[in-house]
Amino acid sequence: MEAPPDNDMLWAHSLHFTHRDGSPGLGGVSLGVREGEILAVSGPRGSGKTTLLGCLSGLVSAQRGEVWFNSVPVHSMGPMARERLRRDRFGWIDPVPALVPELNVWENAALPLMLRGTSRRRAKTAALEWLERLDIGDHAHKRPHELRQSERQRVCIARALAPAPAVLFADEPTAPLHRADRSHVLRTLTTAARSHGITVVLATHDAETAALADRTVPLLDGRHVHTVHLPPVPETEGRATCSLSV
Numbered sequence: 001m002e003a004p005p006d007n008d009m010l011w012a013h014s015l016h017f018t019h020r021d022g023s024p025g026l027g028g029v030s031l032g033v034r035e036g037e038i039l040a041v042s043g044p045r046g047s048g049k050t051t052l053l054g055c056l057s058g059l060v061s062a063q064r065g066e067v068w069f070n071s072v073p074v075h076s077m078g079p080m081a082r083e084r085l086r087r088d089r090f091g092w093i094d095p096v097p098a099l100v101p102e103l104n105v106w107e108n109a110a111l112p113l114m115l116r117g118t119s120r121r122r123a124k125t126a127a128l129e130w131l132e133r134l135d136i137g138d139h140a141h142k143r144p145h146e147l148r149q150s151e152r153q154r155v156c157i158a159r160a161l162a163p164a165p166a167v168l169f170a171d172e173p174t175a176p177l178h179r180a181d182r183s184h185v186l187r188t189l190t191t192a193a194r195s196h197g198i199t200v201v202l203a204t205h206d207a208e209t210a211a212l213a214d215r216t217v218p219l220l221d222g223r224h225v226h227t228v229h230l231p232p233v234p235e236t237e238g239r240a241t242c243s244l245s246v
């Protein structure tokens with residue numbers, strides 16, 4: 001067994017995942033994420049981005065392979081320990097906004113903080129601050145059903161950032177946003193992550209979104225691919241770029 005390198009906050013080695021119905025998810029992915037890094041996991045639909053984020057965050061267990069967080073093995077933790085880790089250290093943003101319909105906007109954004117034991121008053125202050133930053137502060141007392149889909153997604157992003165998680169897993173976080181909103185929200189997210197030292201693992205199929213990250217891990221069919229740029233050849237022979245699956 002390989003030991004995780006000291007300078008990686010999150011480290012995965014040879015992750016293999018098969019879905020319950022036998023569909024292949026991951027075919028041996030290894031990667032490391034440094035503290036404070038914004039890492040994009042890119043790839044087309046079905047390439048395994050969501051599955052990889054699920055394995056890294058302890059939401060699902062890979063059948064083979066290892067995941068280490070701060071030198072602690074996540075792959076051998078029981079379900080309760082993984083749940084505590086996700087609640088106390090990790091944040092998650094889904095591509096489709098899911099909010100508690102019975103709570104108003106600030107209560108939704110404050111929820112993870114309160115689950116961690118923060119007082120209601122302090123959680124409310126932090127939630128309102130993040131809602132303001134994401135231009136949704138005016139809706140703090142509304143219920144989710146009164147908001148547009150793109151506004152609900154901003155609430156989800158505020159909810160994920162408010163507790164300043166050690167690692168934020170963002171799965172296509174701007175999918176429900178209009179193009180015009182996208183870059184503002186992404187910049188708010190990445191600026192917030194950098195200023196608060198939040199490590200981000202960002203799944204995206206969009207090259208513009210991936211460009212905001214420090215580094216990109218491209219996936220194809222559940223495998224990490226490395227793009228190899230071949231040396232220039234004469235125009236008549238054309239140029240080629242090929243990808244190797246490892």
Ligand SMILES: Nc1ncnc2c1ncn2[C@@H]1O[C@H](COP(=O)(O)OP(=O)(O)OP(=O)(O)O)[C@@H](O)[C@H]1O
Pocket residue numbers: 019020021023024025043044045046047048049050051052203205
């Ligand atoms: N719950 C599931 N049951 C069976 N197969 C699944 C399940 N979820 C995903 N898959 C399959 O696993 C593979 C990887 O899917 P995954 O959702 O991780 O990819 P993705 O890159 O995140 O794609 P997308 O952008 O569409 O979400 C795909 O072939 C997909 O069809």
